[in-house]
Amino acid sequence: DIVMTQSPDSLAVSLGERATINCKSSQSLLYNSNNKNYLAWYQQKPGQPPKLLIYWASTRESGVPDRFSGSGSGTDFSLTIASLQAEDVAVYYCQQHYTTWTFGPGTKVEVK
Amino acid sequence: DVQLVESGRGLVRPGGSLRLSCTASGFILSNYWMSWVRQAPGKGLEWVANIDQDGDKKYYVDSVKDRFTISRDNARNSLYLQMNSLRSEDTAVYYCARVAVSGFDYWGQGTLVTVSS
Numbered sequence: 429d430i431v432m433t434q435s436p437d438s439l440a441v442s443l444g445e446r447a448t449i450n451c452k453s454s455q456s457l458l459y460n461s462n463n464k465n466y467l468a469w470y471q472q473k474p475g476q477p478p479k480l481l482i483y484w485a486s487t488r489e490s491g492v493p494d495r496f497s498g499s500g501s502g503t504d505f506s507l508t509i510a511s512l513q514a515e516d517v518a519v520y521y522c523q524q525h526y527t528t529w530t531f532g533p534g535t536k537v538e539v540k
Numbered sequence: 541d542v543q544l545v546e547s548g549r550g551l552v553r554p555g556g557s558l559r560l561s562c563t564a565s566g567f568i569l570s571n572y573w574m575s576w577v578r579q580a581p582g583k584g585l586e587w588v589a590n591i592d593q594d595g596d597k598k599y600y601v602d603s604v605k606d607r608f609t610i611s612r613d614n615a616r617n618s619l620y621l622q623m624n625s626l627r628s629e630d631t632a633v634y635y636c637a638r639v640a641v642s643g644f645d646y647w648g649q650g651t652l653v654t655v656s657s
Contacts, residue, residue: 468643
């Protein structure tokens with residue numbers, strides 16, 4: 429089974445500053461036949477269900493602000509919030525869907 | 541608009557059973573894989589089970605295999621999760637989610653299952 433890890437567990441960032449979350453998988457998520465990484469990012473605000481932010485590691489879901497970006501390939505990925513807004517306070521999860529489906533443990537983002 | 545609404549929440553004793561339902565609207569259910577994901581109180585997300593469009597292919601996380609059964613009725617626009625031999629560690633909010641090629645693109649609001657004596 430593919431194991432997903434995230435770092436840090438939590439981070440506090442000043443409004444307007446950059447936040448970066450890392451996600452690592454125990455095996456490559458790059459599917460060679462289509463050159464796509466089967467890695468998605470979700471945002472979960474308190475009391476709400478998760479929301480899909482990024483898919484194929486770097487493609488923003490429709491309606492997601494462009495301050496959110498995803499990068500990486502293979503086993504190492506990152507989610508960056510370019511300029512943190514108050515409404516971005518949430519827990520962020522990566523998820524692999526290369527084989528079945530597995531979520532990372534989550535990273536809590538707060539305002540410093 | 542796409543909507544997913546879970547039902548079947550409840551308090552169950554260890555060893556008991558419960559059936560969750562998810563009613564879909566705003567899209568053609570038979571075109572999509574569907575999923576159940578759970579979240580224990582104060583914890584992260586855990587994928588539980590997925591089912592293909594016709595109900596032929598089903599996948600489960602190891603911890604629920606042989607206890608939980610995912611099923612669907614496309615004519616009733618419904619997804620189900622039959623949970624048997626429930627344990628305290630199954631206590632969680634259970635979400636149904638639509639599975640797109642990109643990921644889980646729509647989620648319900650979730651339904652709480654509490655397993656306690």
